[in-house]
Amino acid sequence: MEVHALDPFFNPRSVAIIGASSDPSKLGGRPIRFLRAAGYAGRIYPINTRSETVQGLQAYPTLADIPGEVDQALIIVPASAAPDALRACIAKGIKAVQVLSSGFAEESEEGRLRQEEMSALAARHGVRLLGPNCLGIVSVRNRYFATFSTALEALVPQPGGISFATQSGAFGSCAYAQAIQRGLGIARIVATGNEADIDVTECIDFLASDPETRVICAAIEGCRDGNRLRRALLKAAAAGKPVILMKVGSSATGQQAAATHTGAIAGDDKIFDVVCRECGAWRAQSIEEMLDIAYVRSQLAEPANDRANIITVSGGIGVLMADDAERHGVAVPAAAPALQARIRGIVPFLVGVNPLDTTAQIGAIKRGIPDLAELVIQETDCATLFLYLAQIPCDPRRFVPLLADLAELRRKYPDRLLVLIGPSDDEMRRQLEAQGLVIFSDPGRAMRAVGALCEIARRRASLHPGLPDPGRRARRPDVAVDPRAGSLNEMQAKRLLSEYGLPVPPEALCRTEAEAVAAAQRLGYPVVAKIVSPDIQHKTEFGGVVLDLADADAVRRAFGALMGKAAALPGSPRIEGVLIAPMIRKGTETILGIHVDPIFGPMVMFGLGGVAVELFRDVAFASVPLSPARAEQLIRSVKASQLLFGWRGRPAQDVGALTRALMGLSDFAQDWAQVLEGVDVNPFVVLDEGAACLDAVVSCNAAS
Amino acid sequence: MEVHALDPFFNPRSVAIIGASSDPSKLGGRPIRFLRAAGYAGRIYPINTRSETVQGLQAYPTLADIPGEVDQALIIVPASAAPDALRACIAKGIKAVQVLSSGFAEESEEGRLRQEEMSALAARHGVRLLGPNCLGIVSVRNRYFATFSTALEALVPQPGGISFATQSGAFGSCAYAQAIQRGLGIARIVATGNEADIDVTECIDFLASDPETRVICAAIEGCRDGNRLRRALLKAAAAGKPVILMKVGSSATGQQAAATHTGAIAGDDKIFDVVCRECGAWRAQSIEEMLDIAYVRSQLAEPANDRANIITVSGGIGVLMADDAERHGVAVPAAAPALQARIRGIVPFLVGVNPLDTTAQIGAIKRGIPDLAELVIQETDCATLFLYLAQIPCDPRRFVPLLADLAELRRKYPDRLLVLIGPSDDEMRRQLEAQGLVIFSDPGRAMRAVGALCEIARRRASLHPGLPDPGRRARRPDVAVDPRAGSLNEMQAKRLLSEYGLPVPPEALCRTEAEAVAAAQRLGYPVVAKIVSPDIQHKTEFGGVVLDLADADAVRRAFGALMGKAAALPGSPRIEGVLIAPMIRKGTETILGIHVDPIFGPMVMFGLGGVAVELFRDVAFASVPLSPARAEQLIRSVKASQLLFGWRGRPAQDVGALTRALMGLSDFAQDWAQVLEGVDVNPFVVLDEGAACLDAVVSCNAAS
Incomplete structure (x- = not known):
């Protein structure tokens, strides 16, 4: 297996710290403290001209003094000294360099120039750069804690x-x-800072093939190369690893703040959404949502379908969860009659067909919950089973036997998701999680997380790469225009x-x-009748179109x-x-188009x-090149497209002709991508x- | 001050437990155990024919044997014995009776009849009934724990x-x-169960005037009397107590489950929403959201406006919070230039104008955060200040002085909301909360809670009772029809x-x-030309309307x-x-109407x-009687109504005439409420x- 270009950042055998400090609370001291406290097994080389030892480790005056190879260097010196530090790394043959120092593009024009100097230098010598102005890397299993984030002082990751x-x-x-x-x-934590070289996209690409990683949580504020992001997301999708993305700066206010915060282009938010969907990723609205999804996925299998059983000791919570299920795209199919009979064989007083409300009396039936759970697992193909257990997880007498039963179910049916809901204390939660189970205190959050995983699976089943077809x-050379x-x-x-196949009625100039x-x-x-002029783009607005002319x-x-009106227009x-x-x-008026996104x-x-478009923003986008399946999906994702499919007894309209036109536009956009x-x-x-x-505007830049 | 009818349920001086058990783990034993463990200061009278003492308390064979008055009774006997127990309560003169037993309307027809028998009996003797099939009452400050909920075994409320x-x-x-x-x-917890007498609405009414209660969290599955609910919500609004409601059963699936769970009418969900808004309440989608809002409100003041300052040690989180603010209706106004200058006097390297990004370097400035916080509190009128503190609350060295500073700010500016965001452990959270502060680990949840409180305040400023005008x-006696x-x-x-003032063009039959x-x-x-027949309601659908006739x-x-088409219709x-x-x-086509909701x-x-209506459900409702202000709000709450207000250079349309028509419809509905x-x-x-x-259908039942 090929070694990923970023591997030396996450799995180095040795690391040099340029700007190492003997004070373990200083920026240059913290990484050494963290690495040693965590038990990093590789070699740590503090670079310090003044001391022979730093925090008990042998120090070296310069990189050149280190005997043997060094896999990675951390630069934690003032910005003005950073380029020389990089030169020293190059001279030492270090291929992976983290620049944790700040004082670059985020601060001033001078800093920007310094950053460019360093990235050019690195590129010339085949050195990869993380940062500058970044928080570093944490790799948990190999105890590589190369960061100065104080988060790690109080909080130790498992x-x-x-x-x-994340960028920030x-x-x-x-x-x-x-x-x-x-x-x-x-598994891994990386922040990319100013992204002079390595960006979040490349980190996703690394994590997609990282055997330690099961779920990727990423946050970006801007994206510089849409197709690289697409490829990274598709790679993760192919590896079965959900990518849960937060794009910071989606609202108007947020975008202003984003512009202040980084120089990256925030990109069009709706297009970013589309690309996430097409490439099988999930966009989360909050950190909590991101973690909830990651939690379920890292503990459990991917849901094989979007159907769920709900066992609840409370009818009210069952109703709430059924509501939540609908909101989050999880189906809750009724138990078949034969199964219902068997269910009542176990719990005679059970109410409902799914959610299955055992009522609080379930306590009276020995092994009632695990037997019922196993029955619905065996007799239905629903991928997920939600168990609302009320206070049980807080009650040690009832929790201990239940935990054993549920752990057994988890082992027996590893492809099913068992999601517990109820209050729990830290200790009981840990015990549950050690058995590969999950527990939520809030039923809505549990359903939201499972719903997201179901949707991720659906997206992965209909990926649309949107990458240029090599x-x-x-380009068609023989176009008339x-x-x-x-x-x-x-x-x-x-x-x-x-x-390109778009149907244009006969007409005459x-x-x-x-x-x-x-x-x-x-x-x-x-x-x-319509006025024709290359200088008039919005002819309707000045009355340049006359409809419905009945005779000569x-x-x-x-x-x-x-002609009179046009001649009177300003600007001749x-x-x-x-x-x-x-x-x-006749027919239904639609709007087709090509939007050329600067990123995607x-x-x-x-x-x-x-x-529909103007007031309700009921439009949808799809990446070029379109496939017929994606074109159909595009049409159906527009709410008002119901009008085309035989709305209220009207005849269905020729959606095939519409699909062909969309495909033609996609071809057109590919052929003329350079100028369009x-x-x-x-x-x-x-x-x-x-x-x-009936009308069309094509805008090109004549430059190329 | 008048004593509320439900007061004896929450503040009894004595309670008799009918069906008291010596076994503290049994249903009839638990309330005694809980009451004693909690330290209830009133008298507890166990009723038990077989023992002289129950759990160490003197027991009585019957209620009649108790010397002196009893304020409240708990009935925890089998359902078949419950009516007799109620009779004994009546004989003893007890006015407040909780029936915790199950086996009533929720179970069988026989149970339903038994329940009706009991509610009739109670009504006849002026006795108030909670339940049956309910979980009881907890009143925390007076330590009245009259419930058998096992939630209290592991969890002790503060x-x-x-x-x-809640109903359930x-x-x-x-x-x-x-x-x-x-x-x-x-403060108080009450579950109303089958609601033979007391329902959630009446409990809200009690809590609205309960001095212990600052926030009311309520969950209902159905509502039997819309106007009583309106009055209770309005009473709470007048008392400045937010009511945060969950209505279980809003989705199609949920409504099915609701029908299984209770006999109550689920009611039209959209109408319920409207009534909540009109009466100043908030409808939460999850328990977590409900608790987040209650948490902020119970600790802090009500936000005086929907503007907020955000101080953050991370630009990225600032962007995220600005996004969240927009989503949740919280304004984040830029600091005025003079203020910006003073801000930079405290934190020279600060980025942005709001969110104010101090960057992680803020640690280098002594009292940087509290000084900056006090400055923006003094110099702006923003009601809320969000402080994203990263890891500070987890770091004891930094937490202790910060806590003191923030507590001081809280005391000095009690009308401002100080909302902290960052990780915290239980102990630090408790210390913060003891000072009247709040902390969230997730910025999105903090913003959602504050946004809801802002919206509740806005709703309270424009209440629309929707109650019949006494x-x-x-009713107008002289109508032509x-x-x-x-x-x-x-x-x-x-x-x-x-x-009723609706403009009808001249026309002739x-x-x-x-x-x-x-x-x-x-x-x-x-x-x-249109066909006229009392038997044809949908004339357009069979071609009964011909438009645009130009000549004789x-x-x-x-x-x-x-005439030919109509004569050929089936059914003569x-x-x-x-x-x-x-x-x-010309003009813009709108749809007006009266929907008569069975509840509201x-x-x-x-x-x-x-x-707009058919595909996008872009319609809005308002309770009768309408006020001119509410009519305008109604019009504006419809997205497509932008078309009326001078859309894209078109002339504005006569919204006054529209408003008058809506008012006329409201009058009409009031006059004919009995038959409409x-x-x-x-x-x-x-x-x-x-x-x-241009067309109208009026449907009435001719019965009354």
């Missing part, structure tokens, strides 16, 4: 399968301090799109009244009025004539016309049979 | 200001077990509504083609077609003719026409000036 990769060290601290306090088992033939020509008028835009009347007669009344007189009047727009096209009254590249957009700025097809009318692109 | 009133005892147990585990201070004049006449046709419905043409000429072309020929054709509907009305093309009575409905089943005005077109009710 080994386990959850890893953290303080954000990471907040997350893993909570995790440690909850007793969650941790085998794709070169070259987008690089610069601004296109409506006709040119439609002609171009028609070459007319320079005289007579031409317009002739065209109308040829196309058949009623017709529509109306066409003549419209022609005259349009170039007027190319009037477009005459058939009037299409071209995205196909779909929505329905009118208030955006496409709006509005309206795109979907008919009972076929569809019609 | 005295404080949070009270719980097990639900309550789950909630207060969590509360006790978190160390929250509790001073209202009697009597709704009690039974089914009304479109013309009658519109005429009736026009008497025509029985012949010639009448139709004459009417059209009088009204002016174009016109619309078109009117003739339409008349013939409509009565045809009264064809309605000719002017065609109104008539509600005015408002939405915009088309997909519902009103649909669809479409109601709002014009640039005025409005027009």
